[in-house]
Amino acid sequence: MKASESKRNNTIFIFFNFSEKMLRLLAFFTVVGLGSSLRDDSCRDYLYSECKMPVPVSEVHALTIEECKATCDVFASFNQCSFFSFNNPAAVDENCKIFADETIEEFLAGCNLRGQPLKDSLGNCFYNGATCPGSCVNCNPCTNNPCKGYLEIDCQNVGNGNPEESQNNLPEEGCRQFCFNLMNSSKLTFLTFLKEEEVCNCFQSGERNCKTQILTFDTDITCVP
Known part of the structure; x- marks a missing residue:
């Protein structure tokens, strides 16, 4: 395969992959509402x-709410996270709390x-x-x-x-x-x-x-x- 053809195929794949992700994101916000x-x-x-x-089953420090969600996911794997709370990490030390009771x-x-x-x-x-x-x-x-x-x-x-x-x-x-x-x-x-x-x-x-x-x-x- 020629280099130019390979480059063109990669470009088409990247564009398709990007377009697919954008469509999924658009579909999500259509359901959720912006x-x-x-x-x-x-x-x-x-x-x-x-x-x-x-009373939380665990209290940890998380820099982002994504980190706190990941902690909840671990506890949820053995039914120990019903919901979690997240506060500004600059304001609270143990700002990610996991609740299960x-x-x-x-x-x-x-x-x-x-x-x-x-x-x-x-x-x-x-x-x-x-x-x-x-x-x-x-x-x-x-x-x-x-x-x-x-x-x-x-x-x-x-x-x-x-x-x-x-x-x-x-x-x-x-x-x-x-x-x-x-x-x-x-x-x-x-x-x-x-x-x-x-x-x-x-x-x-x-x-x-x-x-x-x-x-x-x-x-x-x-x-x-």
């Missing part, structure tokens, strides 16, 4: 705070503050109740979204700290209905609910400052914003 910079239109934009942290659902049930986006980039409301709210055309419960296992905790300054609408003495479902009903007229995109205080806040942005990222053991690292 999300907005305001953190208010994706299944990975949920947040929680004032949580009761379980609770499921993510049990852990989140112990969090006092819950925050969620109101609708996705297609206009579907984030709602997992029995009946989609009347102000919504369709609902997206995130049940089958590959990034539903990513969330953030220890959050402050949600929506720049300025709720557009607020209501006290509401249960959590009442809070969601309250924000959904005002979603269009007040241009709302995000809500937070304090369970013990029964305080409901609706925001025009999901921007926040969160100290801790959490992923379930089976959530892909590419879900991290």
